[in-house]
Amino acid sequence: MGGLSKRATILSREKAVRPVVVVDAGDFGAKSDTIPEGLLFQHRAKAHLQLESFALGGLDAITFGEEDLALGTDWLLATAKELSLPVVSANLRCGDATFAPWKVVERGDLKVGITAVTAPELAGSCTASDPVRSVKQAVADMGPVDVVVLLSHEKPEADTALVTAVPAIKVVVNGHGKVKNDEPKPLPGHAVALGSGSRGKYVGLARVALVPDAVGFEATGGLDALKEKQTRMTARVAKAKSDLEDASNHPTQPTADAPKKQTGLSDVNRLHSQLEYYQKQLADVEAEIAVFSNAPGGALNKIVNMNSPAAQDVPNDPAVQALVDATLAEITRHENEGSTAVVALDDSPFVGADACKSCHEAQYTQWQTQAHAHAMQALSKDGHERDASCFACHSTGAFHPKGPQLPSQMTAAYENVQCEACHGPGKDHVAGPKPGQMNPASDASTCTVCHDGDRDGGRFDYAAYLPKVTH
Amino acid sequence: MTRHAAWLTLGLLACSNGKSEPSAIPPAPNATTAVDLPATPAPVPAVTGPKDFTLVYTHNLDGEIEPCG
Numbered sequence: 001m002g003g004l005s006k007r008a009t010i011l012s013r014e015k016a017v018r019p020v021v022v023v024d025a026g027d028f029g030a031k032s033d034t035i036p037e038g039l040l041f042q043h044r045a046k047a048h049l050q051l052e053s054f055a056l057g058g059l060d061a062i063t064f065g066e067e068d069l070a071l072g073t074d075w076l077l078a079t080a081k082e083l084s085l086p087v088v089s090a091n092l093r094c095g096d097a098t099f100a101p102w103k104v105v106e107r108g109d110l111k112v113g114i115t116a117v118t119a120p121e122l123a124g125s126c127t128a129s130d131p132v133r134s135v136k137q138a139v140a141d142m143g144p145v146d147v148v149v150l151l152s153h154e155k156p157e158a159d160t161a162l163v164t165a166v167p168a169i170k171v172v173v174n175g176h177g178k179v180k181n182d183e184p185k186p187l188p189g190h191a192v193a194l195g196s197g198s199r200g201k202y203v204g205l206a207r208v209a210l211v212p213d214a215v216g217f218e219a220t221g222g223l224d225a226l227k228e229k230q231t232r233m234t235a236r237v238a239k240a241k242s243d244l245e246d247a248s249n250h251p252t253q254p255t256a257d258a259p260k261k262q263t264g265l266s267d268v269n270r271l272h273s274q275l276e277y278y279q280k281q282l283a284d285v286e287a288e289i290a291v292f293s294n295a296p297g298g299a300l301n302k303i304v305n306m307n308s309p310a311a312q313d314v315p316n317d318p319a320v321q322a323l324v325d326a327t328l329a330e331i332t333r334h335e336n337e338g339s340t341a342v343v344a345l346d347d348s349p350f351v352g353a354d355a356c357k358s359c360h361e362a363q364y365t366q367w368q369t370q371a372h373a374h375a376m377q378a379l380s381k382d383g384h385e386r387d388a389s390c391f392a393c394h395s396t397g398a399f400h401p402k403g404p405q406l407p408s409q410m411t412a413a414y415e416n417v418q419c420e421a422c423h424g425p426g427k428d429h430v431a432g433p434k435p436g437q438m439n440p441a442s443d444a445s446t447c448t449v450c451h452d453g454d455r456d457g458g459r460f461d462y463a464a465y466l467p468k469v470t471h
Numbered sequence: 472m473t474r475h476a477a478w479l480t481l482g483l484l485a486c487s488n489g490k491s492e493p494s495a496i497p498p499a500p501n502a503t504t505a506v507d508l509p510a511t512p513a514p515v516p517a518v519t520g521p522k523d524f525t526l527v528y529t530h531n532l533d534g535e536i537e538p539c540g
Binding site for chain 2: 003010014026043110146149171176197203204207209210211324327328378379380455
């Protein structure tokens with residue numbers, strides 16, 4: 001699930017029926033605030049594609065986060081200029097470059113004010129001035145608008161302080177915390193926080209109906225979600241209290257009818273910590289409910305959010321898909337023509353599946369019938385065989401300190417999910433087999449490194465998948 | 472987590488592949504009953520007010536241009 005061409009289709013569908021205001025709150029770039037030199041080409045190529053697809057579909061405002069600034073500010077600024085990107089930031093300065101601190105998007109009679117802010121600690125080689133002061137000034141300068149949207153590249157917790165200090169802000173899209181709020185989350189002042197998760201698996205569509213003289217937004221769904229959490233936490237606090245009382249009243253000795261009441265001091269301490277944790281959770285959610293339950297003192301705008309899944313049944317936008325395909329081809333060509341030295345098996349602790357076969361032929365034969373043995377095919381059929389974001393889960397030894405760090409460092413000997421991907425490097429074992437040398441790979445954590453519910457679209461079920469690979 | 476899984480975790484970058492999920496279009500802001508909710512994926516409710524709009528937003532794309540395979 002996901003992908004820029006499906007995002008473009010979702011956007012086009014919405015544009016066909018309603019006025020849209022399109023924003024991105026940053027961290028479109030590499031999934032790290034530092035990028036190894038060998039991966040810079042790939043990440044820049046992908047970021048350029050992201051931005052080009054934004055520009056193609058129409059973008060009203062974007063701001064930068066640390067993952068974007070890690071691409072290099074000179075490159076980022078040049079790309080923003082090349083694509084005429086509407087970069088907004090109230091507090092970011094990169095060398096001599098500053099950005100529009102605010103923007104007003106007009107759709108007929110509608111005026112949407114947009115400002116943005118980046119936390120100073122996330123500014124990378126740029127600098128960021130005081131977020132609250134900067135945003136306050138930006139909102140004051142933008143003049144009268146119907147609604148103010150903040151693109152926040154802050155920790156999500158900081159958004160509460162921002163909307164409290166600048167009450168004109170009524171919608172926050174946080175671009176740092178990978179937040180996914182299916183229902184708009186209530187913030188102080190009847191503001192709402194939106195979030196569509198990470199990796200482009202969803203596109204946020206917040207359908208807004210503004211009413212005259214509104215003081216904020218309804219967020220009934222978000223409030224209901226908070227109340228459900230309050231109910232859960234109330235029950236957990238009660239249970240934790242009960243458990244703690246039991247533990248305190250039945251020290252040390254289990255009984256036949258209550259064999260679990262083995263209550264040493266460490267158990268009491270653990271239960272006490274658990275109770276404190278749930279009490280804190282309950283207090284936090286009650287505080288959130290209290291803030292949003294205050295009488296609004298005026299009318300409220302309506303907002304209905306949908307995190308629209310970029311699912312397989314959403315057609316690809318042909319123009320954007322052509323850009324995606326071209327970028328992948330460019331990455332493959334660059335990787336294949338690169339001068340990076342490959343990591344030969346002789347120089348690593350891995351031996352490859354063929355070396356295992358001589359003693360473990362039955363297991364080898366069984367493995368060959370499974371998808372793990374052909375994992376690279378799944379990448380190469382769509383042009384991802386040299387994609388640094390993909391190769392590690394389709395190969396063996398990637399990112400081991402003495403294994404390939406880049407797709408171009410792999411030889412065929414590392415391709416596919418071989419024996420050593422689960423059982424660990426085998427060179428010592430081959431040289432002198434001893435019991436306990438290899439990982440039995442008998443627990444789920446071996447699998448969930450890649451089958452984490454996100455990368456595999458939630459398909460992985462340990463109990464169902466284990467028989468397929470057991471040998 | 473096993474030791475050898477740890478190095479992969481530490482080094483692993485974003486990678487995903489897809490699972491089909493039904494797409495859906497959200498209800499209009501003025502939708503009040505289930506009857507008002509549009510079927511998926513269309514039709515989409517018409518604009519009812521002069522200041523109705525959709526905020527289309529993304530963030531944290533994390534360099535993902537499409538699922539791995």
